[in-house]
Amino acid sequence: MKEGATVAAAGLAAAASCPGVTRVLLxxxxxxxxxxxxxxxxxxxxxxxxxxxxxxxxxxxG
Structure with missing residues (x-):
């Protein structure tokens, strides 16, 4: 994940990077x-x- 990324961007990057995932609906x-x-x-x-x-x-x- 990119330093300084928004929570939304980090979440999308994590979801899109899961093995086997070829599409992400957003x-x-x-x-x-x-x-x-x-x-x-x-x-x-x-x-x-x-x-x-x-x-x-x-x-x-926290």
Missing amino acids: SASTPAHWTDALTVTAAPAIPPDTPRTALDVLATP
Whole structure:
């Protein structure tokens, strides 16, 4: 995941990078959101350990 990415971009990158996933259904409320989604999904898949690390951080009670 890109440093400084929005939560939405990070989530979309994680979903799109799952092995076997060939399509991700999403909705965007503005043209800028569509552009962000296209940028995220056009990028190379993120390494498998990256989403695990991010989810561990997000799941930590704070």
